[in-house]
Amino acid sequence: MLKGFKDFLMRGNVVDLAVAVVIAGAFGKVIEAFVTVIVDLVGKLGGTPNFSAWAPGGIHIGDFITVLISFVVVAAAVYFVVVAPMNALAARRKAAEEPGNDAPSAEVALLTEIRDSLRAR
Numbered sequence: 001m002l003k004g005f006k007d008f009l010m011r012g013n014v015v016d017l018a019v020a021v022v023i024a025g026a027f028g029k030v031i032e033a034f035v036t037v038i039v040d041l042v043g044k045l046g047g048t049p050n051f052s053a054w055a056p057g058g059i060h061i062g063d064f065i066t067v068l069i070s071f072v073v074v075a076a077a078v079y080f081v082v083v084a085p086m087n088a089l090a091a092r093r094k095a096a097e098e099p100g101n102d103a104p105s106a107e108v109a110l111l112t113e114i115r116d117s118l119r120a121r
Contacts, residue, residue, distance in 0.1 A: 031077050038073045039066070 008014065051069075054062035104112070 031074050034077055035070045035073045039069055042069060 051062035051065040054060075054065065
């Protein structure tokens with residue numbers, strides 16, 4: 001029973017998942033700090049970095065606007081820091097794995113022709 005549990009824990013998927021959770025936690029803190037900077041910059045333009053108290057016509061939409069800005073900044077940061085580089089890396093790997101043109105070069109074709117003519121004699 002313990003051997004099975006040890007095998008489960010030592011499988012690559014579990015270890016990879018554990019590493020991903022730890023890295024995600026650290027990356028989340030970086031993103032939160034980045035969001036704070038962006039929201040502060042937006043606040044400088046609009047006069048307040050936190051829209052929570054804003055309620056035009058008595059409708060409290062300030063919290064929604066603050067969370068929406070944070071979401072857009074987080075999504076942009078994840079896309080440009082993680083997704084776009086990973087897509088570029090995957091495209092580069094795929095291009096390297098694709099076989100090139102299998103047609104022989106002109107030099108190889110000429111040498112093959114010479115070889116065949118010598119054999120024919």
